[in-house]
Amino acid sequence: MLSDFGTLLLFILAAFAFIALVLFGARFLRPDRPNIEKNSTYESGEEPVGNANIQFNIRFYVVALVFVLFDVELVFLFPWATVFGQARLIEATGGRWGWFALTEVILFVVVLALGLAYVWAKGYLDWVKPQPKLPTVETKVPMDLYKQVNERFK
Amino acid sequence: MFPIVLLSVFAVVLLFLGFLKSRSVLLPATLLFLVAALVANFLDWNKTYLYFNSMLRTDNLSMVFTAIVLLSSFLVVALSGSFEDDEAAQPAEYYAIILFSLVGAIMMIGYENLVMLFVGVEILSVAMYILTGSDKRNLRSNEAALKYFLMGAFATGIMLFGMALLYGASGSFTLAGIASYASHAQQGLSLIFYVGLLMLLVGLLFKVSAAPFHFWTPDVYDGAPTIFTAYMSTVVKTAGFAALLHLLAASFTYVYSFWGIILAVVTAITLIAGNVTAVYQNSFKRMMAYSSISHAGYLLIGLAALSAQSRQAIVFYSLAYSIATISAFGVLMLVTRQRGMQTLSSNPLSNESFDAFNGLAKQNPLLGLAMATSMLSLAGIPLTAGFWGKFYMFSTAVERGQIWLLVVAVLMSAVGIYYYFRVIIAMYFRDGATEPIRISPVFRYVLVAAIILTIGLGVAPGLLQGLF
Amino acid sequence: MTEFLAFFKTLTPTGYLFLLLTALTVISAMGVVTARNPIYSVLALIATFFCLSGHYILLNAQFLAAVNIIVYAGAIMVLFLFTIMFLNLRREDEEAKTNLTKIASVIVGGTLMVMLIMIFRAKSSQLPVGSTVGFEPNTGMVENLGHLLYGSYILPFELASVLFLIAMVGAVMLGKREAGDRHF
Numbered sequence: 124m125l126s127d128f129g130t131l132l133l134f135i136l137a138a139f140a141f142i143a144l145v146l147f148g149a150r151f152l153r154p155d156r157p158n159i160e161k162n163s164t165y166e167s168g169e170e171p172v173g174n175a176n177i178q179f180n181i182r183f184y185v186v187a188l189v190f191v192l193f194d195v196e197l198v199f200l201f202p203w204a205t206v207f208g209q210a211r212l213i214e215a216t217g218g219r220w221g222w223f224a225l226t227e228v229i230l231f232v233v234v235l236a237l238g239l240a241y242v243w244a245k246g247y248l249d250w251v252k253p254q255p256k257l258p259t260v261e262t263k264v265p266m267d268l269y270k271q272v273n274e275r276f277k
Numbered sequence: 278m279f280p281i282v283l284l285s286v287f288a289v290v291l292l293f294l295g296f297l298k299s300r301s302v303l304l305p306a307t308l309l310f311l312v313a314a315l316v317a318n319f320l321d322w323n324k325t326y327l328y329f330n331s332m333l334r335t336d337n338l339s340m341v342f343t344a345i346v347l348l349s350s351f352l353v354v355a356l357s358g359s360f361e362d363d364e365a366a367q368p369a370e371y372y373a374i375i376l377f378s379l380v381g382a383i384m385m386i387g388y389e390n391l392v393m394l395f396v397g398v399e400i401l402s403v404a405m406y407i408l409t410g411s412d413k414r415n416l417r418s419n420e421a422a423l424k425y426f427l428m429g430a431f432a433t434g435i436m437l438f439g440m441a442l443l444y445g446a447s448g449s450f451t452l453a454g455i456a457s458y459a460s461h462a463q464q465g466l467s468l469i470f471y472v473g474l475l476m477l478l479v480g481l482l483f484k485v486s487a488a489p490f491h492f493w494t495p496d497v498y499d500g501a502p503t504i505f506t507a508y509m510s511t512v513v514k515t516a517g518f519a520a521l522l523h524l525l526a527a528s529f530t531y532v533y534s535f536w537g538i539i540l541a542v543v544t545a546i547t548l549i550a551g552n553v554t555a556v557y558q559n560s561f562k563r564m565m566a567y568s569s570i571s572h573a574g575y576l577l578i579g580l581a582a583l584s585a586q587s588r589q590a591i592v593f594y595s596l597a598y599s600i601a602t603i604s605a606f607g608v609l610m611l612v613t614r615q616r617g618m619q620t621l622s623s624n625p626l627s628n629e630s631f632d633a634f635n636g637l638a639k640q641n642p643l644l645g646l647a648m649a650t651s652m653l654s655l656a657g658i659p660l661t662a663g664f665w666g667k668f669y670m671f672s673t674a675v676e677r678g679q680i681w682l683l684v685v686a687v688l689m690s691a692v693g694i695y696y697y698f699r700v701i702i703a704m705y706f707r708d709g710a711t712e713p714i715r716i717s718p719v720f721r722y723v724l725v726a727a728i729i730l731t732i733g734l735g736v737a738p739g740l741l742q743g744l745f
Numbered sequence: 746m747t748e749f750l751a752f753f754k755t756l757t758p759t760g761y762l763f764l765l766l767t768a769l770t771v772i773s774a775m776g777v778v779t780a781r782n783p784i785y786s787v788l789a790l791i792a793t794f795f796c797l798s799g800h801y802i803l804l805n806a807q808f809l810a811a812v813n814i815i816v817y818a819g820a821i822m823v824l825f826l827f828t829i830m831f832l833n834l835r836r837e838d839e840e841a842k843t844n845l846t847k848i849a850s851v852i853v854g855g856t857l858m859v860m861l862i863m864i865f866r867a868k869s870s871q872l873p874v875g876s877t878v879g880f881e882p883n884t885g886m887v888e889n890l891g892h893l894l895y896g897s898y899i900l901p902f903e904l905a906s907v908l909f910l911i912a913m914v915g916a917v918m919l920g921k922r923e924a925g926d927r928h929f
Contacts, residue, residue, distance in 0.1 A: 157897050184827050185920040191820040192916075198812050199902070202891035224895055227903065234906040236914040241292055247917040273390070285907055292914065329900040370918050386906065400908050407915035422919075443923045526795045 185247060196235050200267070203228050278328045278335060279317035279352040280343060281383050284310070288376035295369020304354070307372040311684045312349045314379070314727035316395060318343050331389045331451060339387040339743075340506050341592055342519040349511040349599040350375060355723045357504050358609045375508065376402030377461045386523075391450045391477075394520060398436065398484065401513060408505040409497055421500025428493045429483070436480020443472030447452060452527040470661050471535060478536065481524070485517035487577055488547040491570045495554075498566035503613065506562065507606035510569045511599040518576050522591055525583055533583065537677075540581040545685045547574035552689040555696050559610060562629045564696055565602070571693060572598050578670045578686060582677035590669035593741055597662035597734060599653035604727035607720065608648045612637065615714045634700055635709025644714065647724040654731045656697040657690050662734035763803055770796035783829045785824060794818040806885030 160166070198218070206212070207224035216223070242248060287310035325336040354375065360366035381400025383631055388394040406429065410422025444450055446469040448457035459466065483490040498506045529536060551571030558564040565576060576594055579587040612633050638645025654663035667690060674683045703709075716724075734740065761775070773796060776789030796816045801810035883889055894902050 139750055184824070184831070185917055186921065187820075187824055187827055188916040189913060190912050191816075191824060194816055194820045196906075196909060198816060199894070199905075202808065202887050202894050204891075205888045206891035225898055227895055230903055231906045234285075234903075234910055235913075237289055237292075238910040242913065242917050244296060245917065267882060279903070285904075289910075296831070330897040332898070332900040367918060370914060372909060374914065377907055380904065380907055390901070392898060394905075396901045396904050398909060402913060403908065403912055403915065407911070407919060410919055413919065 125172065189242060189248075192233065193239075196232070200228065278333055278387075279320055279327070280314040280347070281333075283314050283317050284376050284380050284383070287314070288373045288380070291369055291376060292373040295367070297372075300360075300368055300572045303368050304357070305537050307354050307376070308351060308378065311347055311354065315344060315351070318347065322376060327389060329733060331453070333384070333387045334389045335387055338588055338592070339519070339523075339560070339573075342386045342595075343383050344514065345599060346379060346512050346515050348596075349515065349603060350379060350508065352600070352723055352727065353504065353508045353511070355719050356507070356603065356610065356624045358717060358719065363416065367411075371408065373406055374404045375464050378408075379512070382512055385520040388520070388523070389452055391443070391452075391455075394524070398480075399433065399514060400519070402433065402484070405505075405509055405513060408508065409501040411505065412502045413512055415500075415502075417500040418502065419500075421497045424500075425493055425497045432480050433482035434489070435483075437472045439476025439478075439480060442469045443477065444472035444473075446461050446473060452524070455528040456531070457507070459529060462531045466532070467576075474529060474532070475539075476535060477524070478521075478540075481517060481521050482618040485514050485521070485573050485576075486570050487543055487573045488550040488570065489543075491547065491550065491573075495563055495566040498569065499560065499563050503562065503606055503610045506565075507603050510565070510606075511602050513567065513601060514573060514576070515595040518580070518591055518595060521580055522588065525580060530583070531548050537581060537583070539736075540577060541679055541682050544574055544577040544581045545682060547571070547577060548685055548689040552692040552696075556692060558696070559631065559702065560629045561631055561633070564631075565605065565609075568693070568696070569602070570576040571689065572655070573687065574689070575667060575670050578679075578682060578727075579673045581682065582673040582679060583707065584673045584676040586669060586673050586676060589742065590673050591667070593662075593669055593734075593738070594666035596741070597654060597666040597731070599726050600730050601661075601663060602656040603654070604647050604724055604731075605642075607724060608644050608651075611644060611714050611716065611720065615712070619742055620683050629701050631699055632709070634703040635707040636704070637709070638704040640713045641716075643716065643721065643724060647728055648704060650703050650728045650731050652697040654735070656694045658694075660732065660735045662731045662738070664735060664736040759803065763800075766796055766799045766803070770800070783832075784826070787825045787829065790825070791818050791822050794822075801885075804885060805882055808887040808890055809885060 180222040203224065207228070209220075209222060291303065291310070295301060307575050321335045322340065323337065325334070327334050357368075357371070360368045360585040369406065378401050381397045381402075381404065384393050384397025385401065386403040388397060406422055406426045409425050410418055412418035428464070440450070443455060446467045447455045449455055449458065458470070479490065485492075486494040486678060498510060501509065548571060551567050551569075551574055555567035555571060558567060572594075576591060576598075579594070607625065609629065613629055616633055634648070637648070637665070650661065654661035657663045667686075671683055671686060675681075752758055755877035773789045777786050777793060780786040794813055798810040798813045798818075801807070801813060814846055
């Protein structure tokens with residue numbers, strides 16, 4: 124009989140096998156017409172070649188920091204999930220344990236949610252885009268004159 | 278327990294009060310919250326409780342320490358003047374962080390479990406890192422925050438390692454469990470236990486800036502905005518000493534022969550390093566930083582002796598020290614601001630030097646009196662609270678028979694008189710182009726209250742006796 | 746030498762796994778401090794964290810192992826990388842070290858090494874053998890952690906949320922771009 128770790132190993136092996144299967148299956152089924160754009164690593168337009176060691180925008184960092192805090196919070200929720208519904212504890216406390224555990228975790232989450240609400244309301248999560256500045260020229264010539272000229276020599 | 282809950286809720290409320298258009302509501306709200314917490318603190322008076330599976334203890338000693346911490350922060354917040362002259366300031370956040378940090382301080386005062394101590398120390402420290410760096414456009418503030426953070430994180434790591442080792446040796450996180458393990462000292466304890474105790478002590482001594490772990494103090498106190506320096510040098514120190522006192526008295530009395538001598542040596546080094554270096558300072562703010570190191574040394578005397586009187590001595594000393602320090606920093610803030618407007622020089626170094634106080638007392642008798650009282654109290658001159666603080670401290674050392682430590686401490690107090698009197702001489706006997714400084718009413722009340730408390734405790738030190 | 750071989754023969758498969766993991770941990774930890782390129786250094790640190798997670802699993806602390814990977818190898822390492830990106834350390838120049846610092850570090854490091862060797866040689870013969878009497882193999886399991894965390898340790902747990910909140914407020918307060926700041 125397999126131990127729990129054996130099951131885990133089987134699971135990992137199955138994952139590898141599945142990916143291999145899908146990749147090879149796709150290779151046989153799909154049409155093969157590559158071009159430069161398709162072959163580039165990121166089709167979103169990110170330059171794949173060149174120094175990856177570029178300066179990031181500092182706004183990423185604030186978001187990353189907030190993410191770390193919520194990451195840690197979620198880690199705390201996992202042990203809670205294993206105990207809040209235990210029949211033994213609920214029976215031993217006459218049903219109060221479930222409510223107690225629920226209150227505990229709600230308090231914890233609400234405090235952090237308040238933090239998120241604060242950050243949100245303060246606008247720290249807004250992505251301030253640089254405002255494109257249109258060049259203006261001091262001139263006596265009216266704008267529609269330019270437009271007429273442009274129209275004529277289109 | 279009540280202050281912890283109240284302060285947490287109040288801090289969140291303050292955070293969201295910051296969304297209001299007007300900033301003027303923040304200062305009275307914060308002061309009101311602090312008073313409410315102070316009242317709630319005394320609800321359990323004369324009763325001893327252990328809350329939540331012996332995580333937190335309230336007894337008269339912890340309530341008195343909590344009251345000192347709350348009173349200090351009340352005075353500091355009152356002096357902050359709502360940060361009205363600084364457009365970039367974020368007062369709602371500052372006040373909220375101060376209230377949150379008080380939660381940490383109260384945990385450090387009333388903990389019964391090392392986990393509580395750790396979380397408390399972390400809350401207080403993280404708040405202090407943020408407040409140190411709150412003046413974002415000032416490079417010195419940034420540098421101070423970074424230095425404080427790096428060193429403080431390192432010290433926290435050492436402290437946590439110490440706790441882990443203590444747990445490994447004794448199998449318990451509670452102070453009572455560790456004490457019951459330590460009571461077998463006769464049969465020999467595990468080496469891990471002693472190493473753990475040392476590391477825990479190192480971490481806490483760093484937080485109260487005792488030598489040889491004091492190197493961060495001058496730069497951080499100097500770089501932080503003055504109002505937060507006043508907060509740091511009083512609340513953090515009081516909470517740190519309350520934590521140390523409770524730790525040593527509750528868990529480690531059985532192994533006094535091990536840590537007593539180590540702490541006595543640390544005390545002597547702290548006293549010498551703080552006082553002697555303070556003599557050479559030209560900046561008043563930096564001198565106060567070294568003076569706070571030296572006062573950590575005086576407070577350590579009571580810990581190194583750990584006699585029956587130590588509790589009272591530490592309570593009295595931290596109260597006297599906190600009041601005097603806050604009023605000194607308050608006067609410094611007014612003088613610096615005035616000189617900044619007068620000379621239009623934004624160089625804080627020249628505005629915070631001793632020369633800035635030249636002739637202050639002639640035009641501003643109240644400021645001169647407040648500063649002189651707090652300097653006399655810090656120097657330990659009779660008829661001020663500081664004298665009795667030192668007296669109680671020294672008598673604990675006598676009780677334990679640590680005469681060599683007493684000699685060092687008395688010599689260093691004499692050195693201290695020199696640099697504290699430099700300010701008084703500058704204010705009263707030097708000529709300077711100081712104009713009358715406009716003092717807002719709140720400022721005036723705080724300074725008068727500080728003078729009255731310092732003199733009152735100096736004349737009748739028995740007021741605090743027998744409370745706990 | 747024969748002692749060494751005899752020691753190897755007594756090992757269980759777990760023992761071999763432990764030795765392998767330890768070797769990997771030490772190698773990758775040395776990579777962290779020796780790598781010239783800070784990004785390689787961070788990658789080596791991630792490898793170290795994975796090895797440490799392996800150790801946690803050997804100690805039957807599965808939850809800790811998972812948390813170590815999620816929080817440290819995942820989230821915190823991202824922050825490390827971000828910081829390195831901000832600093833823009835493209836030039837690989839060694840910071841100036843005077844001869845005095847070099848000599849001092851050699852002396853301090855050497856003393857520490859000698860001390861460690863001495864302690865190891867003196868204590869290795871009398872290392873306490875872990876007793877299995879009070880050993881509870883399920884201590885590290887997530888369920889027991891849940892019982893403790895949501896039972897006896899409920900107060901520090903709730904107050905930890907205050908710590909997170911203060912960290913969050915501080916982070917956004919200090920990290921916010923001011924009007925006059927440089928624009929990247």
